[in-house]
Amino acid sequence: MPEVSFGPNLLADLAQMWSLPFMVNAFRAGTLVAVLAALAGYFVVLRRQTFAAHTLSVVGFPGATAAAWLGWSVTGGYLAASVAAAAVFALRPRATGRRQRAESAVIGTAAAFALACGFLFSTRSQGSVDGTTALLFGSVLGISTGQVVTLTWLAVVVLVLLTVVARPLLFGSLDPVVARAGGVPVRLLDAGFLVTLGAVIAMTAQITGALLVFALLVLPAATAQRLTARPLRAALVAVAIAVATTWVALTATFYTPYPVGFWLADLAFAGFVLATGVGAVRGRWHRSGRVAAVPAMVVGGTP
Amino acid sequence: MTPALVMTDVAVRAGRRLLWSGLTAQLQPGEFTAVLGPNGAGKSTLIKAVLGLHPLAAGRLTVLGGAPGESNREIGYLPQRRSVDPTLRVRGIDIVRLGLDGHRYGLPLPGRGARRAAAEVDALVELVGATGWAHRPVGELSGGEQQRLLIAQALARRPRLLLLDEPLDALDLANQAAIAGLIGRICTDRQVSVVMVAHDVNPILPYLDRVLYLANGRVATGPPGAVITSETLTALLGAPIEVLSTADGRLVVVGQPEAPHLHSARHRDEAPQPGGGGRA
Ligand SMILES: Nc1ncnc2c1ncn2[C@@H]1O[C@H](COP(=O)(O)OP(=O)(O)OP(=O)(O)O)[C@@H](O)[C@H]1O
Numbered sequence A: 001m002p003e004v005s006f007g008p009n010l011l012a013d014l015a016q017m018w019s020l021p022f023m024v025n026a027f028r029a030g031t032l033v034a035v036l037a038a039l040a041g042y043f044v045v046l047r048r049q050t051f052a053a054h055t056l057s058v059v060g061f062p063g064a065t066a067a068a069w070l071g072w073s074v075t076g077g078y079l080a081a082s083v084a085a086a087a088v089f090a091l092r093p094r095a096t097g098r099r100q101r102a103e104s105a106v107i108g109t110a111a112a113f114a115l116a117c118g119f120l121f122s123t124r125s126q127g128s129v130d131g132t133t134a135l136l137f138g139s140v141l142g143i144s145t146g147q148v149v150t151l152t153w154l155a156v157v158v159l160v161l162l163t164v165v166a167r168p169l170l171f172g173s174l175d176p177v178v179a180r181a182g183g184v185p186v187r188l189l190d191a192g193f194l195v196t197l198g199a200v201i202a203m204t205a206q207i208t209g210a211l212l213v214f215a216l217l218v219l220p221a222a223t224a225q226r227l228t229a230r231p232l233r234a235a236l237v238a239v240a241i242a243v244a245t246t247w248v249a250l251t252a253t254f255y256t257p258y259p260v261g262f263w264l265a266d267l268a269f270a271g272f273v274l275a276t277g278v279g280a281v282r283g284r285w286h287r288s289g290r291v292a293a294v295p296a297m298v299v300g301g302t303p
Numbered sequence B: 001m002t003p004a005l006v007m008t009d010v011a012v013r014a015g016r017r018l019l020w021s022g023l024t025a026q027l028q029p030g031e032f033t034a035v036l037g038p039n040g041a042g043k044s045t046l047i048k049a050v051l052g053l054h055p056l057a058a059g060r061l062t063v064l065g066g067a068p069g070e071s072n073r074e075i076g077y078l079p080q081r082r083s084v085d086p087t088l089r090v091r092g093i094d095i096v097r098l099g100l101d102g103h104r105y106g107l108p109l110p111g112r113g114a115r116r117a118a119a120e121v122d123a124l125v126e127l128v129g130a131t132g133w134a135h136r137p138v139g140e141l142s143g144g145e146q147q148r149l150l151i152a153q154a155l156a157r158r159p160r161l162l163l164l165d166e167p168l169d170a171l172d173l174a175n176q177a178a179i180a181g182l183i184g185r186i187c188t189d190r191q192v193s194v195v196m197v198a199h200d201v202n203p204i205l206p207y208l209d210r211v212l213y214l215a216n217g218r219v220a221t222g223p224p225g226a227v228i229t230s231e232t233l234t235a236l237l238g239a240p241i242e243v244l245s246t247a248d249g250r251l252v253v254v255g256q257p258e259a260p261h262l263h264s265a266r267h268r269d270e271a272p273q274p275g276g277g278g279r280a
């Protein structure tokens, strides 16, 4: 971008950026996506489903390139593929122990195969290398107003869904056995969450690309959980981190020659490292203050 | 008053194998029942059957006046110990809170309802003596500290029936006695029917009304003094068993295949080792 330059007047910088419609759309879409990814990501981290999330994001890639090859909507192709994969995940019988290990190997293999297929489709469609790179590593270009409208509707649906099921989903994520005994439809919530996650990942990948979805999905949530152990507060902190990351990354992308995926992933990772440091320092502090209290509690605990 | 549990000639299978059969008992509100038996006897399976999570092979089971699974919201359940993920970053108090309203949809609105719920959680935490660590992430807590919080969670909805699967197994002797006393008190004060799976009967012996002893596919039921006797256990376990009573009222079971568990620690070395047939 030739004649833009970043100055000390932040408002002027924002005005300069937002005079371009594609940047406005990038900020709109980026903000929506950041909110959803962070909220879904909070549960992904709690449920230790990062591997599943990674697979869903990778599986979307062949969907997108196949759609491009056939002349269909790329976003639609991505969404269809990752939601379909999520449905397969949700319907598969629960594996435990040795079968679970075998299963994760199968899933990893399938994910690699999906990437290879995506690459094949992208070469068939004479798609530009730029297009493929954008699908994998993200882009701020080419988000249309129509896409922003679609994203808004999807975002509203996902937000309402997550708010409604927040508590039973938390219960089922932390203690599925007790939750199920207490009348929480754990199986249904698990399946519903995976499918929703597929949709959120498809939306997030519009900005971050298929390979860097974690920058908004997992990193802000993991960072937030280092900072606070309160569920609601952690979810809100994750949203704040994701939105801030997105805004700074978009601005940096606009004013520097580096791509958005680089900024998103780096900023999110820096936040995580920082929070881990803070957590470690705080942890040591708490532990040293606790030593004297323990014996008293054991004795005092006798009713 | 409706009985908490009515079991008539109940039998349960695991896969194709019959675990036990012929269980007949009636548990009233305010009664404390222990479920005893060797590993693999089907104690946890009995608890699951009461929750409607495991089908019956035969017989009739009425839970709080209905079919199993129908009134689970009035049941407090503590599953057999599983390890909590040590990296889990959720406070103890949040775990207790889930027991209170974790099944509700939507987010709680701030206001009087939220304050009442918070106060209720605080009271539960205090009741189980977990105030000192309830605000720390559960993953960081010791097994016994976690156990107290999980007991508080099971009590949160003021259940009429408490199903506790080996709640004392992570606790030291002093805490076993303390938690047993607490549950005994809740049982009588709140007229809750308590069913507790245990390996060592001694900590709960003062509060017990009834024992269900599962072994070798059979069940012995009755007051502890009638079931935990040399004759009953010898017949049930198919091996010569001797039950001794110590001066301080503890029971020592000698010759049981599963000896180390039911023993109080100081008599452990007197136990002849496995007589075979521990598994049903
Ligand atoms: N769903 C199932 N399918 C097959 N076998 C099962 C199933 N559930 C339990 N079993 C088997 O039933 C037997 C009884 O299990 P259960 O967990 O009830 O034992 P338990 O008495 O609680 O033992 P422990 O003291 O070790 O907890 C075990 O041999 C177990 O392998």
Ligand SMILES: [Mg+2]
Pocket: B043, B044, B045, B080, B165
């Ligand atoms: Mg068991």
